[in-house]
Structures are given as C-alpha cells and as structure tokens.
Amino acid sequence: MVALTSWWQSAVVYQIYPWSFQDSNGDGIGDIPGIIERLDYLNDGTAASLGVDAIWLSPLYPSPMVDFGYDVAEFCDIDPRFGTLGDFDRLVQESHRRGIRVIMDLVLNHTSDRHPWFQEARSSRSAAKRDWYYWADGKAFGRRPNNWNARFGGSSWAWDSPSRQYYLHSFLKEQPDLNWHNPAVRRAMWGVVRFWLDRGVDGFRLDAINWLGKDSRWPNNPFRPGLRGYTRQTHRYDRDQPMGHEVLRELRTLSGNYPEVVLIGEASADTPGGPVAFYGNGTDELHMLFDFRLLKSPWQADRFGQLLAADQQRIPEGGWPTIVFSNHDQSRHIDRYGKGGHAERRARTTAVLLLTLRGTPFLYYGEELGMKNTRLRYRDLRDPYTKRFWPFRIGRDPARTPMQWDESVHAGFTRGTPWLPVASNYRDLNAAQESQNHSSLLSLYRRLIRLRKVYPALSEGAYRHITTAPSDCLVFLRQQPSPSDTDPDILVAVNFSADARTVTLSDFTKVGTVQLSTLTGAGSARPWHPAQFHLEPDEAIVVALPNGEAGR
Numbered sequence: 001m002v003a004l005t006s007w008w009q010s011a012v013v014y015q016i017y018p019w020s021f022q023d024s025n026g027d028g029i030g031d032i033p034g035i036i037e038r039l040d041y042l043n044d045g046t047a048a049s050l051g052v053d054a055i056w057l058s059p060l061y062p063s064p065m066v067d068f069g070y071d072v073a074e075f076c077d078i079d080p081r082f083g084t085l086g087d088f089d090r091l092v093q094e095s096h097r098r099g100i101r102v103i104m105d106l107v108l109n110h111t112s113d114r115h116p117w118f119q120e121a122r123s124s125r126s127a128a129k130r131d132w133y134y135w136a137d138g139k140a141f142g143r144r145p146n147n148w149n150a151r152f153g154g155s156s157w158a159w160d161s162p163s164r165q166y167y168l169h170s171f172l173k174e175q176p177d178l179n180w181h182n183p184a185v186r187r188a189m190w191g192v193v194r195f196w197l198d199r200g201v202d203g204f205r206l207d208a209i210n211w212l213g214k215d216s217r218w219p220n221n222p223f224r225p226g227l228r229g230y231t232r233q234t235h236r237y238d239r240d241q242p243m244g245h246e247v248l249r250e251l252r253t254l255s256g257n258y259p260e261v262v263l264i265g266e267a268s269a270d271t272p273g274g275p276v277a278f279y280g281n282g283t284d285e286l287h288m289l290f291d292f293r294l295l296k297s298p299w300q301a302d303r304f305g306q307l308l309a310a311d312q313q314r315i316p317e318g319g320w321p322t323i324v325f326s327n328h329d330q331s332r333h334i335d336r337y338g339k340g341g342h343a344e345r346r347a348r349t350t351a352v353l354l355l356t357l358r359g360t361p362f363l364y365y366g367e368e369l370g371m372k373n374t375r376l377r378y379r380d381l382r383d384p385y386t387k388r389f390w391p392f393r394i395g396r397d398p399a400r401t402p403m404q405w406d407e408s409v410h411a412g413f414t415r416g417t418p419w420l421p422v423a424s425n426y427r428d429l430n431a432a433q434e435s436q437n438h439s440s441l442l443s444l445y446r447r448l449i450r451l452r453k454v455y456p457a458l459s460e461g462a463y464r465h466i467t468t469a470p471s472d473c474l475v476f477l478r479q480q481p482s483p484s485d486t487d488p489d490i491l492v493a494v495n496f497s498a499d500a501r502t503v504t505l506s507d508f509t510k511v512g513t514v515q516l517s518t519l520t521g522a523g524s525a526r527p528w529h530p531a532q533f534h535l536e537p538d539e540a541i542v543v544a545l546p547n548g549e550a551g552r
C-alpha cells in the first residue's frame with residue numbers, strides 16, 4: 001500500500017447547487033456572494049464547522065437555465081444571476097484561504113441552443129460552425145433520421161426549419177450535442193479548460209461523459225422489449241463510443257500541466273464496463289468516477305457488501321474510488337434508503353458509510369442536515385424533466401429546494417421569494433439548530449469528518465470486508481497503511497436491520513475503543529471486545545483497533 005499522493009484522495013467534497021445555497025440580493029436565487037457568506041459553515045478551520053476540503057459547484061455559466069445551468073450559453077463567464085467573474089475570483093480566493101478547493105462543473109457533451117456556436121451553426125447549412133454540432137437530413141415522408149431517444153424523453157432529433165435539417169440532442173432539445181469528431185470543438189473546449197485552470201480552479205466534475213461521440217452513420221438503436229421511453233432501446237450508437245475515451249485522454253494530458261488538478265467524471269451506471277472504464281489504464285483518463293451503484297442499491301447489507309467487494313478490485317491501479325449517496329439528479333437518500341424503515345436512523349448510518357468507506361466522499365448540500373425531498377405542487381416545479389414525468393417519477397426538483405439555514409423567514413436562504421419553495425419543516429430542521437445540538441445529524445457529520453482527519457486508516461487504509469453472521473450486518477476493516485505505526489485500524493460495523501443484533505468476529509481478539517456510535521453521535525472510553533458485540537437497531541459503530549489485528 002502506497003501513501004496517498006494527492007489532496008483529493010483524502011478530501012471530503014461538498015456539492016453546492018448554486019440556485020439553492022444562499023441568496024445575497026433578494027432575487028430568490030442563490031448566488032456567489034451568498035456562497036462566500038457561508039464558507040465558514042463549510043470550513044472555518046475549527047471543529048465548529050463542517051470541515052470539508054473542497055466544494056463542487058454545479059454550473060455557474062451564463063445560461064437560459066432550461067436545464068438549470070447544464071445548458072451552457074457561454075463557457076468563459078458567470079451567469080449574472082450568480083454574480084460576476086470578479087465574484088468568482090473572490091470565491092476562489094476566499095475558499096483557498098480556508099483550505100477549501102474549488103471544483104467546477106464542466107459540460108462537454110452539449111451546449112445551450114443559445115450558445116453563439118450553435119446560433120452560428122444553425123444560421124445556414126454552410127455556416128462556419130455547422131459541423132460543430134450533429135446535423136442530418138430526415139428520411140422520406142418526414143421521418144426522423146433514426147430512432148434515437150433522448151434521455152429526458154422523446155426523440156433525440158429536433159427539426160430546424162430554416163435550414164431544413166435535424167440536429168441531435170441527447171438531453172433536452174435546448175441542449176444540442178457537440179460534435180467531438182471535430183478538432184475545432186476540441187480546441188475550443190480545451191481553451192475553456194485552460195481559462196478556468198488559469199483562474200485557479202482545482203478541478204472539474206465532468207458531466208455525462210459517456211455521451212461524447214456518436215456513430216454518425218446514424219444507425220438505429222436496437223429495440224429493447226418490455227420497457228418504456230429512453231430504456232426501450234439499447235443505446236449502442238448514440239453513447240459509449242470509443243471516441244469518449246480518446247477525448248478524456250486528451251483532457252488528461254492537458255491537465256498534466258496543472259499537477260494538482262483533479263478530473264471527476266459522471267457516467268451512466270449502465271455504460272459498458274461500468275464507469276470504471278473511464279479510469280482508462282489508471283493514469284491516462286480520469287482520476288475519479290462517480291459510481292451510482294451503491295446509490296441505487298436497496299438498503300441491504302449483503303447488496304452493499306457485494307458491490308463494495310467487487311468495486312475495490314475493478315478500479316485500475318492509479319485510479320481512486322468515490323463514495324456518493326445523493327446529488328442534484330436523485331431523490332435524497334434519507335427518503336430513498338429510509339423507505340420502509342426508520343429514515344432518520346438510517347441517515348445517520350449512511351453518514352458513517354459515506355465517511356468511512358474507501359474513496360473520496362461527496363456530500364450533497366443539506367444531506368448533513370437530513371433535508372428531505374420536498375413535496376411540491378405541479379405549479380411549483382421548475383425542472384422540465386421533473387415536470388414531464390410528474391407525478392409518476394419523483395424527479396429532481398424535490399431534492400433541489402433551498403438550503404435550510406435557520407428558522408427565520410425562508411429558512412435564512414433569501415429575503416425575497418425563493419425560486420423553489422423552502423421545505424415546510426425548516427423551523428425544526430435547520431443548520432442553526434443542529435449546530436447547537438450535539439446529537440444532531442450535522443454534529444455527527446462534523447465528528448465523522450474529523451475522525452477521517454485523525455485516523456489515516458480512514459482515508460488511506462485498504463478496505464477489507466469481514467464476513468459475519470448475521471448477514472444483515474455489514475462489517476469492514478480499514479487497515480492502517482503502515483503496520484509499524486501506532487495508528488489504529490478502523491473497524492466499522494453497520495446494522496442494516498430494524499432489530500438489535502449480536503455480531504461475532506471469531507478471528508479478532510484485541511480490545512478496541514468505540515470512537516463513534518450513531519445512537520449517541522459520540523464514542524465511549526470503555527473497552528470494546530470484537531469477539532462478540534451488540535448493535536442496536538439501525539446502529540453503526542466506528543471502532544479503533546490496534547493495527548495488525550486479524551491477520552493481514
């Protein structure tokens with residue numbers, strides 16, 4: 001086991017959805033000055049703050065906001081709703097001053113249809129940038145070029161009547177796909193990357209990378225029976241092309257000039273080979289990939305155990321895992337994992353998993369408070385995807401409501417009218433209150449983040465699954481990297497069931513100490529015996545054990 005070499009391997013990353021974090025000017029929309037006001041909450045250098053090491057900002061670029069910023073109209077600027085480039089520079093400065101790195105979102109697959117590139121491209125068939133996007137003629141009798149379906153519903157082809165051709169969009173029709181076969185597109189985009197790196201950003205979260213590149217002979221996707229909409233076809237030709245890897249290798253080479261920079265990819269769970277394919281050989285594509293399989297897993301010890309065991313092996317040497325349970329595209333995990341059980345207790349247990357598993361944890365704003373999916377009326381919805389499938393799918397807006405800071409009007413998020421309603425539970429569930437309460441979820445996150453800093457085993461240690469009876473408990477060991485040190489190994493035991501359990505670990509003999517239990521949020525000085533121990537319903541414990549225990 002080699003010691004960690006990069007800041008992001010031991011970092012805890014916090015995702016900010018700029019629309020919903022903090023409004024500073026009363027227009028009801030979060031903004032950069034608002035984020036700056038709240039940086040101390042994230043890390044003020046003391047144990048009174050959360051203690052995160054990096055923020056990932058969902059897109060801040062100028063945008064018509066049809067997809068809330070994932071439709072970029074200009075890559076080298078800041079949307080006026082959020083502030084100015086000057087505000088952004090101040091954010092980077094103020095973050096760095098607190099030891100917080102800044103990760104930008106970067107959307108490579110598409111732009112907004114309002115982007116000047118697309119405006120030019122659609123101006124005529126012979127436009128200079130025509131082939132920066134994908135165009136195709138219709139088939140006879142007004143039929144589309146092929147059967148490809150867009151991720152957000154309907155066909156991937158939109159008719160452009162002035163130029164009498166179709167253009168391709170894998171998401172909304174307001175998000176035309178860029179043609180990555182075109183070297184000019186690559187040059188332009190790598191210019192964008194340099195622009196932000198030269199401004200001091202510490203990395204990128206790369207959006208929807210498995211969509212880069214298309215089979216531009218436009219073959220039909222094979223039909224897949226029994227399912228509806230997007231999943232009714234195998235996306236063989238409109239995604240997951242070898243081209244994507246080529247593009248990411250170029251990006252990795254470019255980022256090599258900025259040795260501290262981190263590249264984190266978001267790919268669909270069902271991309272061939274899984275998202276791990278985008279680590280390349282471990283050193284030539286991305287540093288980290290989101291893996292949503294745990295996020296999508298039911299709340300079952302054996303499912304988690306299997307996925308974890310498989311994952312750790314599949315990442316090539318040089319690549320590094322991520323742990324993520326919530327984000328701006330998913331329903332919040334407190335409701336997802338909490339379904340059919342004790343949601344609050346499971347949320348505490350999930351916090352333990354997030355911060356003790358091997359890999360860089362990503363936490364989504366409000367997760368640390370236990371913010372829930374907010375019930376919204378149709379007329380309150382803003383996201384076209386959420387509206388389209390409402391009420392059959394929960395969609396994304398319920399997980400994007402304003403951060404709940406305190407019990408004042410609109411939870412302290414805005415003095416105006418919030419762009420999405422503030423959840424009605426904010427008077428009882430907010431950061432101010434939880435800060436004062438030692439047994440709150442927020443206090444638990446703070447303590448777990450501190451434990452990660454104290455015990456190298458939690459950031460650097462190898463992961464070892466420990467087989468147990470009963471099978472509805474998950475037990476694993478994080479092994480301290482150099483056995484000659486006095487730093488302990490960390491054992492984590494999680495009871496996924498709603499009943500108390502007694503766990504027996506036969507090959508553990510030495511006595512440890514419980515550093516934290518989700519029941520109290522605190523540890524205990526009493527000696528703890530691994531051979532046989534007790535877990536309360538939905539309880540997770542973090543235990544320090546003398547290293548070298550249980551035969552390496």
Ligand code: TEU
Binds near residue numbers: 151208
């Ligand atoms: O999401 C890509 C993605 O895989 C989505 O299809 C996701 O499954 C969807 O949001 C359903 O929950 C990224 C961004 O994270 C998302 O917010 C954007 O809307 C999308 O790309 C297009 O840029």
Ligand code: CA
Binds near residue numbers: 027
């Ligand atoms: Ca604002």
